[in-house]
Structures are given as structure tokens and as C-alpha cells.
Amino acid sequence: MTIELSPIDRAKFVAARRAADFVEDGMRVGLGTGSTAAWLVRCLGEMVRDHGLRIKGVPTSARTAELARDMGINVISLDEARWLDLTIDGADEFDDELNLIKGGGGALLQEKIVATASDQMIVIADAAKEVEHLGAFPLPCEVIPFGWRTTQALIEETLVAMDVMGRASSLRMNGDKPYITDEGNYIVDLHLNRIGNARQLAMVLNQMPGVVENGLFIDICDVVVIGHSDGRVELRDINEGTATEEKIDFAETDNLFSDLGD
Template sequence: MSTEAETLKRQAAARALEYVRSGMKLGLGTGSTAKHFVELLAERVGEGLEVVGVPTSEVTRAQAESLNVPLGTLDEHPVLDLCIDGADEIGPDLTLIKGGGGALLREKIVASAAQQMIVIADASKKVDRLGTFPLPIEVVDFGVAAIRRGIDRAARAAGCEGLLTLRRRPDGHVFVTDQGHLILDAAYHSITDPAALAARLSEVPGVVEHGLFINLASRVILAGAGGVSVIDRA
């Protein structure tokens, strides 16, 4: 990742921090942009900001703990003030593709528990139509071949078709999520009706969750060459 891209991510994260107030309960996202937010949040905590964070992954938990950000769980704090997270793609209506980091299930649970979800990203993540980034689909590890067939049928019914690839780690071993599931990455290239696809995928036995986040993002903060812009959902 280029230094310029990391600078833009940090700028978006810094703008999101302006919405954080003392006493808030925060969902802490996963991924390279969310990592910047946690670092900046930790600086504010060190200056006296009082917040409680609920991490969306074990990676984020470890980072926050190492920086002395106070943490809690959704069982302790079932309603959050804000969730701040990144995205792999952002559509025109603020529908998202998430899950590139493998934390989509926890990310969606945390985002759904928040009164507002703020998405932070560099401007390249904003697209006219979702699908160039492969859609992550989290599945159980039983009957994966049958689950694949079900996903293919569901996707075709929603006007999508593409190769499903079992996600692997850089060392070649199968990627396993924090919840012990597998991820199939769907190369649909163009998702014309995200809501229809989301509904169809949710009906497939064995599919735990998918990376389409619909009606969850309240605000998107994008950092680009021309500065930082804020887009609110209509």
C-alpha cells in the first residue's frame, strides 16, 4: 500500500474522530483504514477522552488493548453510539461491500447495534456500481460443495454470476474467521440489485452472512486528492 493511500486513510479517520464525544460507546472496525482510527482514538484517550470500544475482530481487539483503549462487549453494551469502520466498496446509495479483512459477520452485528455507522475510506472505494471487489460470503465448514451450488442458484436468481473462490491465507492454508467459519469470495463483477442479491444469499442454508451492508451506513467520509468530503445517506 502506497504512502499516499495510507495518508488519505488517516485523513478520513481523523475526520471521523471529530464525531466522537466523551461517554460514547464505539464500534471499532477492522482493516487498514480502521486501524488508523484506533491509533488516533488512542491518542485522544491518552489526553482524557472517555469512551468504551467494542472491537469487530480479534485483530482490532489486540490493537486497541495494546494502545490502552478501554474495551467492552456487545453483551455489556448492546446499544452503541457510533460504529466507525472501513469498506471495500461504497455504492451511490451508501450500500457497501465489506469483508476483505474477513470480519464481516462481527462487523455487521456491531454496525447493526450502533445508532450511526460512519464509514471511512480513501476516495477510490467509491464506485458507480458494486461488484468489482469480490463479494465475501461467510459459510459453515460443512457441505461446502452443496453450499456453493446454493449460492450459485441464488446469485443467478438475482442477476449475478461469477466464480466462487475459497479464501486462503498467504501461507496457502484455508482462511478461518474469528467465528470458525470459511469465506467464499464471489467474483460477480457487477451487482445491479444489491438488495435482491442480499435477500437471496440469506436464504441459502449454510450461508452465515454476506458482505453486502445495506441501509447501515449513515455517513461516509472520503479522503482524496481534493481533500476530505462527507456524504450523508439520504
């Protein structure tokens, strides 16, 4: 049986498939959260199952940990690993300097901790995630529940002095209740439209009492792997200053896609 993927899923899959080639036997690997990162976990699971790859995976969320275990990957904590060879994760936006907005899946805190505890971070994304300026995607800020309305008001007041186009914010919801992160916090999404100085904004946000972390990943990503629906992948290495393009050929078979109902 063959499973037909949508164009966007094909793009995500080929990016994940190519990024999996960076993983070598014996590595400690950070496993990202989100739909694109889930393809990566499936690809690595296939390599573990069918090719004997031996890795230790450090997940960035409870749902990634569950998927990784289901795929047969040896899951350990960051405290056990202490330091990682590589982290592979998705992004909600990236610019030409490989700065990112992450946190659409609600795991930005663990994602940033894991990424910064790695020798290298590789981002996998479809081409639609590339932007000239960050900010069209809402910027998540993880905040503690205590006094969150005050924290939200302080954020909005501070945004007046920032180089952004919008200053509205909203509490992320899960039905009729606030969304709760794996760390028991809330997320306030900032609707900025365009961020002129992402580095400055990231520093200012994290200085506010009540803000645990923000979704701006500055100078953390080393390589981005961009997938296209026709099987092309672009690799951009910010450290080497290189950009290359390849073509990924694959068969959409039950072997990899049998768990898509999860």
C-alpha cells in the same frame, strides 16, 4: 523524526482523523477492522492518551481488539455494551446510496452485527473505494465449514437468476488451508464484477442453508468520510442529504505513527 506516508495511507489517515471528531466523551463506539479502521483506532488512542477522552470500544475482530488495547482504549464486548452510540469502520466499496461491500478483512459477520447495533454507522474510506455499481470487489459470504462445497454450489446455482455479471466463486485461503474467521467459519468470495440489485442479492444469499452472512451492507451506513492524499476530506450524510468538503492539516510524527510495525 517524521514518517513519510504513501498517498493511499495519507488518504486513509485523514478520513480516520476526521471521523474521530464524531466520537464524544462517554460514548460506546464500535471499532471496525481493516487498514483504514486501524488508523481510526490509532487516532482514538491518541485522544484517550493525550486528551483524556473516555470511551468504551467494541471491536469487530480479535486483531482490532488487540490494537485497541495497545492504544489504551477501554475494550468491552457487545454483550456488555448492549447498544452503541456509533460505529466507525472501513469499506471495500461504496456506492452513491452508501450501500457497501465489506469483508475483505474477513470480519464481515462481527462488523455487521456491531454496525446494526449502533445509533449511527460512519464509514471511512479513500476515494478509490467509491464505485458506480457494487461488485468489482469480490463479495464475501461467510459459510459454515460443514458441507461448504455444497453451499458454494448452491450459491453459484442461485446466482444464475440474479442480476450479476459474473458467477464464479472461490474459497478464501490462508496459505494452503482455508481462511478461518473469528467465528470459526469459512469465506466464499463471489466474483460478480457488477451487482445490479444488491438488496435482492443480500436477501437471497442469507436465506441459503449454510450461509451465515454476506458482505453487502444495505441501508446501514449513515455517513461516509472520504479521504484524499492531499488532505481533503468529503463528508456525505445520506440522512441529511448533504455533502461537504474540508481540509485536514496534520504533522506525521512519532506520536501517532510509532506503532506502524504492528
